[in-house]
Amino acid sequence: MRRNSRRRPTGARRATFAAVALIMGGGGLVAVNVYASASEGGWGGASGQSGGDQTLASRTVTLDCPDVGQQLTQTPAKAKQQVDADLATLDKQITDAYERLASTRQAQTDDGNYVQNAILGPLKDKRAAMIDRIKADYQQAGATAPGAIDGMAPCTGVPADQGQPPADGQSGTGQSGTGQTGSSQNSADPSGTGQNGTGQTGSSQNGGGQNGQQQGNGGQAASGPVASDFVDIRSVQPNVQKPAQQGDASTGAFVTKCGVNANGNHNTDNVIVAPGVKNGAHHLHDYVGNQSNDAFATNDTFAAAQTSCENQGDKSSYYWPVLRVQDGTQDFDQNNDGGGKEGNIGKILVAKKAQITFVGSPTSKVVAMPRFLRIITGDAKAFTNGPANANAHWSCTGFEDRQLTDKYPICPSGSSVVRSFAFQSCWDGQNIDSANHRTHVAFADANGNCQNGFKAIPQLTMRLVYDVPPPVIENGQVKNPYAVDGFPEQLHKPATDHDDFINVMTDELMGQVVDCINNGRQCGGGSGDSSQNTPPPSDPSSGGNAGSGQGSSSGGNSGSGQGSSSGGNSGSGQGSSSGGNSDSGQGSSSGHNSAGGAGSSAGGNAGSGSSAGDHSGSGSGSGGGQTTQPTTGATGASGAGTGSGGGNGGGAPRVFASASAAHGEASAAPQGTSDDSHSGSGAAQPSATAQPSAAGGYAPTAPPQTEPQAVTGGLAETGANLWPAAGGAVLVIAGLVLLRRIARRPARY
Template structure:
């Protein structure tokens, strides 16, 4: 499913590789092979068959996220390292598919010998290749091998639902197959909450006298031209199906895994102001049994992303100011990811999903889908990092070159305030609809916390100057 050529890049001087520490969960891999323990470490020997089946409901594969642990990789090594990281995503997806295929009969021996041990072996070999690629231009990183072992994580909401639904009968792991034989792997009923029961929770810092109050907006449509693919040019450049889930695109017309900066700069755009920037996010699907165009394709139905792709009712792209200072221009080809596509297994440190309903947007949800009342639309909002290190358009883990502002709106030392991108997307669904889900990596089970947005700045220098002037002068433009 993964693979594809990675374009060569010019040599850069050597740089040091830092492997960030990874805190293990309660489920651990021990020694040369993986020891199966779920995060809640239930004792299977003391449970009835029905209880064991319920406990296996919603099981998924959990691995340390190597990509975010590599805070610095020499520029020359990045193409090869990115390719190896993409292979690791495929290895996890394949292991998860083996777990799902076995279903309720996946006992601990099967999980250990057929899922976790082979996966750990594959990851160890891949990590060794990553270290070798880095060693060609810098010091060999230490500690990568500690990231090889994986565990099985249980979706507690799925297990509770399975136990409640059939306490005395075996329950199948995961969700039932959707129409057309496609496997549906979530979400669960407990992943939804009535927005009217959520208390207002939005707090914005006060704009000070030296702050920048303006807003610059781009109108780029709602993906009427059906620009879809399951690539991710930021995280997995040069790799087909790098995301393992389908993306919606607006703005730049040439965005795919193989689009270089030069390709993006010369491409057409759906934005009415000529902005060639690219904006993308996972599609939202109505899980109604519809066989979409990607029903039998990687990134789509073969990886559990099923149902009809929903076109947004509206897409608003706006750049806002900083509460305590003026903003500076973004560098061309700046790349920013907000949120974490693997937040269900990684934890919520980088999660930044924001779900709500029109008329209730002072109530934002991070880890639940909203149940919206009649006349109200589902809203997804991605509020991007607004502080930049002043040097880099990207970083090895695609995060450390940008940062969120502090609670008062100020940037940390050494960082500069840039226009803050907000992507706001709405969808019209039936009142209190529960049959929708965001596309995700297979093992992430379509959890709302995994939602994320991506952006590459391809504004012309002239347009970027206009945007910054507008924002700093307190006007609303675009």
């Protein structure tokens, strides 16, 4: 037999083979892991694609689409009607796409590309076609559409673990520097849960694992709000300050009483933004004043309409999104467009008070508003557009020196929820509307002055007060939340609150308003009387928590005020009090649960004596004043003592941010009248410095900031995705070490 002369592999050769295998195997693991991570768009499940498209897995909770309308600052008159209709179609496209997003969760779980392929891709194509149509509308009118709209077709998906989407590049649509610096999605506490100090732990913004859907509301599911959208008002620091008035200030105020829409005048139209389009708002409005406002109303319609205002010369239309509590109740519009079909569910709440007051400028006299002037304040799309035009203000009675933009307040027992608005107070002097419904009016600057040749006009302020059952937050879930109606993709965020106004006063009545304000009088109240000396709107920062005051006092929450007092919230008021926070006359009590006694008190939170405020109580005066805002890092309450003011959350931990800074003058809205003020006890508020803001308003010291976007992933997620690559690297290193050891060993023959 022939001898097999092949030599068997030696130990060194076998070791070499093993080392090479380790290196190749480890390198392969690393390569595969890197490729997989890149192709999946990162560990968060999103893949960035050209043109702004974004693929997200089942964690996508809503859609962020650029607001084309805000770029159309000048639309030819011939094209306006068609462009308005096209913009309404863009809104409808987003609503339809969101409905598909919300109804296909299982498909999204099964297919990581479903959102891109079935929702975002088709939506982009539809939007592109509509944008082309808008450009054609301009061309037919002999004009050219802004080039900025060319790249606005793509929308992106917003993941559950991300905060507010970044702004879409808009800078306030030409109103930068006019006081419109709203606070955005800032957490009300350092942990970002919005529940610090309440003994509850909120979930991450947009619901985290809730996929933005609030469950457990009587079997219904809504697109928000979530636990992190709420904060206990007692854990928010005072943050408003009134600017100083100058010599030529117009200090008067004119009140018009138009009711609270007790007759249920509702629709889902918006004749300002989408004239001629049914359900153009995609949410339900309350209407007071003019009773003929719908999508097809014209100026002639408004002029001939009935009005709910006591002064029949005021046929103006005042309207705002309804507020609902999601307690499982099905209201009349449960199966309607703009109602339950678009995520606006629950019982509609009727405000128990709707105060409408026109105020002046801190730096100049005002001129008359033109008839049929249209103003929108706030932004119904603030969650996706960013805070540039946000002007929401949320608070509680007894705590109105603390204003929130991006959180709903949880009010203590006996306190009511307050929505307040202060409209733009500068007018271009020519137009009653503009293409984007914003650039014809503006907010005053930080000193209260109108810029760019704009004229100061009476500033409309509104204050809506509601009795709302407090939401309950347990284990990061909110039960029976309340929320403002809105576009479904906006997830019912509090920052999207807004208000609308069309001036339909007679010229005679508007002249009375201007005369009243410029001459420093307090007028109105109905019945056509322009000089009824109605008490002026009180300011939350006019002073507070005085220990005990005799004679004249400008502070609220006085311990035992005798004689005349210009501040509300007296501990035991004797004699007459004309202080702030009042509604009723002397010798009467229109409030609830007030303690009996002698004399009368028009101030809220009275301890003893007849009072127009509800839930009054007695107590000693409190310490430091509320005229200033705590700076970051300030200690808790300074000064001890209990008081009758409901705004004294001394025992609550410090909570910063989340305060409403949007449009400083917004806090000029009427504050805390007696028939909805409530007493409470607590330590005095800390004192610090605060800065004045725009005309007639207040602003926190700290500038508003957009909440940092959540970073996808953590240590656990990082480890779960890195372990294949790490293992491969270990194998490669082991192979290299083995090769080095083999090379060092002497060869054996």
